[in-house]
Amino acid sequence: MMRFFVGRLLQSIPVIFIVITATFFLVRAAPGGPFDAEKTLSPEVIERLNERYNLDAPMYEQYFDYLGHLVQGDFGPSFRYTNRTVTEIIYAGLPITFELAIYAIMIALVIGILAGMLAAIKPNSAQDYIPMSLAMTGICMPSFLLGPLLVLVFGIWLQWLPVSGWGYSPGDKILPAITLGSTYAAYIARLTRGGMLEILSQDYIRTAKAKGLSTASIIFRHALRGGLSPVVAFLGPAIAGLLAGSFVVETIFQIPGLGRFYVQAAFNRDYTMILGTTILLSCLIVLLNMLSDLLAVWLNPRLALSNEKN
Amino acid sequence: MIDSLKDYQDVSFEQGRSLWQDAWYRLNKNKLAMLGLYLIIFFVVISILTPWIGPYAYETQNLALGASAPSAQHWLGTDIHGRDLMTRLMYGGRISLMVGFAATAVSLVIGVLWGTIAGYVGGLTDTIMMRIVDILYALPFMIFIILLMVVFGRSLLLLFLAIGLIEWLTMARIVRTQVLSVRKQEFVSAAIVTGLSHWQIIRRHVIPNILGPVIVYITLTIPSVMLLEAFLSFLGLGIQPPQSSWGVLISGGVETMEEYPWLLIFPGLALSLTLFALNFLGDGLRDALDPRATRD
Numbered sequence: 001m002m003r004f005f006v007g008r009l010l011q012s013i014p015v016i017f018i019v020i021t022a023t024f025f026l027v028r029a030a031p032g033g034p035f036d037a038e039k040t041l042s043p044e045v046i047e048r049l050n051e052r053y054n055l056d057a058p059m060y061e062q063y064f065d066y067l068g069h070l071v072q073g074d075f076g077p078s079f080r081y082t083n084r085t086v087t088e089i090i091y092a093g094l095p096i097t098f099e100l101a102i103y104a105i106m107i108a109l110v111i112g113i114l115a116g117m118l119a120a121i122k123p124n125s126a127q128d129y130i131p132m133s134l135a136m137t138g139i140c141m142p143s144f145l146l147g148p149l150l151v152l153v154f155g156i157w158l159q160w161l162p163v164s165g166w167g168y169s170p171g172d173k174i175l176p177a178i179t180l181g182s183t184y185a186a187y188i189a190r191l192t193r194g195g196m197l198e199i200l201s202q203d204y205i206r207t208a209k210a211k212g213l214s215t216a217s218i219i220f221r222h223a224l225r226g227g228l229s230p231v232v233a234f235l236g237p238a239i240a241g242l243l244a245g246s247f248v249v250e251t252i253f254q255i256p257g258l259g260r261f262y263v264q265a266a267f268n269r270d271y272t273m274i275l276g277t278t279i280l281l282s283c284l285i286v287l288l289n290m291l292s293d294l295l296a297v298w299l300n301p302r303l304a305l306s307n308e309k310n
Numbered sequence: 311m312i313d314s315l316k317d318y319q320d321v322s323f324e325q326g327r328s329l330w331q332d333a334w335y336r337l338n339k340n341k342l343a344m345l346g347l348y349l350i351i352f353f354v355v356i357s358i359l360t361p362w363i364g365p366y367a368y369e370t371q372n373l374a375l376g377a378s379a380p381s382a383q384h385w386l387g388t389d390i391h392g393r394d395l396m397t398r399l400m401y402g403g404r405i406s407l408m409v410g411f412a413a414t415a416v417s418l419v420i421g422v423l424w425g426t427i428a429g430y431v432g433g434l435t436d437t438i439m440m441r442i443v444d445i446l447y448a449l450p451f452m453i454f455i456i457l458l459m460v461v462f463g464r465s466l467l468l469l470f471l472a473i474g475l476i477e478w479l480t481m482a483r484i485v486r487t488q489v490l491s492v493r494k495q496e497f498v499s500a501a502i503v504t505g506l507s508h509w510q511i512i513r514r515h516v517i518p519n520i521l522g523p524v525i526v527y528i529t530l531t532i533p534s535v536m537l538l539e540a541f542l543s544f545l546g547l548g549i550q551p552p553q554s555s556w557g558v559l560i561s562g563g564v565e566t567m568e569e570y571p572w573l574l575i576f577p578g579l580a581l582s583l584t585l586f587a588l589n590f591l592g593d594g595l596r597d598a599l600d601p602r603a604t605r606d
Contacts, residue, residue: 015448023457030461140585142537144544144557145578148564156568244452247545252564263545266460274460278453285450 004297012290019282020070024063027275066275075276080268086276093258094280096166100176100249100257101242107181108188108238113231115185116192117219120227123197131189138186143245147179147252166255176253180245184238188231196227229300236292240285333522336598343594349587357404366394368401369552377570387572389562395573398554399580405555406581409469410536414528416474417535421481422524428482429489430512440486443479451476455538459547469548473535484527488520522599529592533585540581556581 050056057065069076075086115131122128154175155163162172199205200223208218246259254260258277265273337343356363365385372392380387386395428439458472492498492515501511536556542548543557551558556577563574 011444012448015445018445019449022454026457026461136586136589140533140582140589142540142581144541144564145560145574145582148560148567148574149578152567152571152574240450240452244450244541247456248541251545262456263547266456266545266547269460274457278457281453282450285453286448289448 005294008290008293012286015286016283019286020067020279021063023275023278023282024066025059027271027278028059028062030269030271070279075280076272078270078273080265080270080273086273089261089273090258090276090280093256093261096255097243097246097250097257097259100166100173100180100246100255101239103173103177104181104242104245105184105235105239107177108184109231111181111185112188113192113228115189116231117196119189119193120196120200121215121219123193128193132193135186135189138182138189141182143179143183144248144252146182147175147249150175150179151252164252164254166253166257172253176249176255179252180242180249183245184242187234187238191230191234192228195230196223199223199227202226225299229296232292232299233296234292235295236285236289239288239292243281243285329522333595333598337594340594340597342590343598346587346589346591346594349583350591353403353584353587354407356400357407360400360404364397364400366397368397370394370397377566377573379570380572386576387570389573390566390570395576398559399556399577402554402556402559402577403580403584405466405549405553406536406539406557406584409466409473409539409549409555410532412470413473413477413535413539414531416470417477417481417531418524418528419478420474421478422485422520424478425482425485426489426512426516426520429486430493430508430516432490432493436486440483443482447479452538452541455542456545456547459542464547464550466549466553469539469542473538477531477535481524481527481531484523485520488523489516492516492519526592526596526599529588529595533588533592536581536588537585 047056055062066076073087075090078084078086078089081089112135115135119128119131151163154161161175162169163175165172166176167173196219205218205222208222213221243259246257247263248259249255250257250260251263258281261273262277262281264270265277337347370393372388375388375392377390378384378388378392384394384396386399388394389398424439424443428436455472455476458468462468495515498511498515501515506514539548539555540557540560543555544561546561549555549558559577560574560581563570563577567574
């Protein structure tokens with residue numbers, strides 16, 4: 001198992017390196033300079049700007065320069081917001097995005113696991129079909145559709161909850177968290193059901209039943225740990241999806257998080273901002289993926305073996 | 311085709327059923343999957359015929375009318391420029407479905423080739439090829455697609471390629487696993503002994519055996535690709551006006567949903583229904599073609 005841990009760790013390093021390098025050169029290869037939008041700039045000004053942002057140096061020099069700064073946690077200046085650095089913008093936005101993602105994943109886990117367990121306890125009954133149909137609806141109702149619909153119903157028609165903002169008025173975090181979490185609740189419900197059904201058909205569960213244990217005790221003491229391992233393995237990709245989903249949710253609800261800055265940077269062609277956020281989010285995703293893999297193996301050590309065989 | 315239990319019994323007594331007849335029979339019994347199949351066929355036929363059966367021309371504006379609720383002239387209402395929503399939905403559906411099918415086709419070609427070569431050749435080639443897949447898997451692809459769209463401009467072709475280039479990874483893994491298991495079968499050894507060429511073995515033995523899982527995965531890739539396109543278009547990073555897709559229409563509908571909710575609800579319904587249909591069909595096909603596979 002140790003070998004799996006170390007191997008998995010070592011595998012992440014080239015991935016992160018590839019991400020940084022690919023992103024850097026892709027962004028630099030983009031047609032048009034970052035100052036093209038301002039038509040009024042004279043050539044001298046552009047030259048001075050290029051000099052200030054070190055854009056006239058040879059490419060490899062810029063690259064190593066950037067890497068050097070990156071190691072120190074410095075993402076460089078923003079091209080658009082000239083008096084702010086990318087690092088500052090990230091510091092301002094990341095905690096908000098994290099908060100949103102944590103609420104969403106908690107909602108997804110609680111609802112998803114409960115629904116999946118209910119379905120697995122009595123498969124092919126109403127207790128199975130209803131939560132699973134809801135889960136299918138959740139999967140087919142993407143956040144950019146569910147969010148506006150929730151706003152329309154609960155914010156505009158019923159006027160129960162605020163339609164936008166983050167931390168300005170009570171309850172304005174509820175709709176964004178539900179919007180972001182619902183799809184993952186649906187996937188987690190399906191994974192939990194599948195995992196639990198497989199575990200519940202095992203011999204040791206039958207033994208537990210024969211011993212006369214209650215259903216609750218069988219589920220929580222014996223089945224849950226194994227039954228949830230597909231869910232744990234899904235957490236990494238889910239968090240990656242949540243971060244991408246935050247682009248949409250933060251745009252819909254006008255939340256000043258990193259996702260919204262990223263989308264704005266993509267529109268403004270704010271190259272250093274895109275570069276910085278892409279690298280940061282990518283590294284986060286790679287690391288979280290690794291953590292969820294490790295957690296899954298810790299829960300179910302046989303996974304490490306089957307991974308090595310492949 | 312086999313329609314009733316009676317036909318099914320006749321077939322089983324007289325000639326034995328092929329794997330495909332078996333699968334078709336099982337699929338036929340799954341009502342939700344069949345409903346999905348009919349819905350998809352319906353949507354595809356409508357999309358193909360749109361230029362001829364569309365109730366209005368795509369660009370027809372009626373500024374005097376403006377946004378109007380569903381009525382006898384405009385079944386699904388009109389948008390703020392007085393354009394017929396149903397016409398726009400039909401044209402948008404063409405793009406949405408086209409992205410879904412085309413990007414899936416790209417991923418299919420790359421994934422099947424990659425997986426077959428890795429699985430068939432085996433050894434070091436296999437190890438290296440699958441390591442590459444592992445590394446690409448770990449990349450945060452959504453962010454990379456956005457990056458590509460920003461860097462190279464938002465073109466439909468690039469969208470196909472970018473999405474296709476990312477979705478092939480799972481396909482490659484599925485195909486490789488399947489090829490590996492077929493490769494070990496005795497009938498393949500027998501085929502080698504009788505002197506068949508590699509290409510003949512692949513064509514006669516490998517391809518028919520990987521078809522089932524591949525079809526299932528295609529049906530599940532199309533909705534995820536369509537979702538991805540709608541996601542990007544919603545953010546304004548996908549399909550660009552004057553072209554339109556369901557994602558673009560949803561995004562436009564959100565801006566005016568307070569006054570004209572139908573502009574959000576109908577495009578949303580179209581996208582959700584299609585995703586539903588494809589997912590149910592995919593689940594049904596998985597149960598029909600691969601009864602041993604567990605449902606997640």
